[in-house]
Amino acid sequence: MKAIFILWLRQLKRYWRSRARMVGALGQPLIFLLAFGFGFGPVYHKAEGGDYLQFMVPGVIAMGILFLGVFTGIEMIWDKQFGFLKETFVAPVPRYQIILGRTLGGATVAVMQGIVVLLICLLIGFELKSLWLFPIALVFMLLIGLLCTAIGTAFACVLDDMQGFQLIINFLVMPLFFFSNALFPVQELPNALKVLVHLNPLTYGIDGLRGALSGAGEQHFALDLLILSTITFLVLGLASFLFSRIRL
């Protein structure tokens, strides 16, 4: 337990101390929020979709969590390269505890980022459907955070250096974000795209989050929760397996 706690705390400290990263990670969701939120808002409204801000804020929060979670996971490559991982590997701690501590830390950091995005959204006019549903939103944020950190970690396990970083951004993070229901509703999409969006675990996270924050989820959170948590545990299991096979 101590080991899990201290590795969790380490992630938090690293996040807290690198202000540049904190601000940097905020930039992207904010740009989307301003450009898309206000740019497409009127169009969306005319199409009788309702208030676009209410629709997209959960997506933008998920984006913040997605980016930070994947980055925090991938950051492990540096620990691999600059030795810190070795320190944890020769410690009398089973590997699953190491990865659990790291992933929980990454997820916590990502959720904090999500909350900061939410606060900013509240400032520019987003309205919470109900304060009572906020804990449910937190659960979804945490699951999205765990999922994304685990994805990042899994990649960090198989990559040896940051050469593949751009690849991950363009072929993993971007598609996860764009081929989801973050920016547009799913019902009217062409079938092929619809399938793609429904294969994307983030979609269920965003749908749950949207249900809890704006009260406009497409399906009940219980179903979202079930699907999202199942996939999250599978990915965590995969990351944990890959982690156990790292040879330094």
Add this chain to the structure above:
Amino acid sequence: MIEAQHLTKYYDDFCAVSDISFSVAQGKIFAFLGPNGAGKTTTIKMLTTMLKPSQGQLTVNGYDTVKNPLEVRRSFGIVFQDPSLDEELTAYENMVLHGMLYDVTSAKRKERITTLLKLVELDTRQDEYIKNYSGGMKRRLEIARGLLHEPKVLFLDEPTLGLDPQTRNLIWGYIKNLSVSQQVTVFFTTHYMDEADKIADEIAIIDNGKIVANGTAQSLKEQTQKPTLEEAFIALTGHTIRDEIPSSTDRMRLRRRVWKR
């Protein structure tokens, strides 16, 4: 304290360590010497449970490294060839992290950290980030960290690489002292033959995965009829220069240095 019997490691077809046997008694200082790529690091990795031997038996502090890795890990401290500190944390935080990983109780941890930081003369700078530390300071901190959980065995993989003579002297001073006063068993590798000559109770020389000679520094010199250990080493391992393929780590280090400017 350390027992290796017929230890062998294959990487696919390549045999990195081939049927080596040695033992180190408690409180002894053992030097493991060899040219680049001879199998030193592979052996240390097997000793520290990071790699499983392909064949052979290996025990540290009486525990089998394959069957009982967690007990083995509790028994040793290690200073790696490359730094393994978290640069974004302070020296004190790195120590606390280590203590927590090794499940040292809170009171004990505080006491040990204070003593050890004083020992390596870093107590006045314990709250600085590691990224502001020099190479020598990092190495001293790693030694202090390796000793935090009171290990029975200390592994040192080229602990004085790239350090100035003052720091090297200081470090060997601590280590000698530890083995005498607390009966810590020390297993180290180095390329500085004079260090091995001065410090080690026993020396093994490994080349191409095999131990080619072992004994005290004196006996190695007599065996080869050379006046210094360095000449004895060269007589035993030949003049050929061994090239190592740069690892991705080295490339990464280079890149980071470029990026920092």
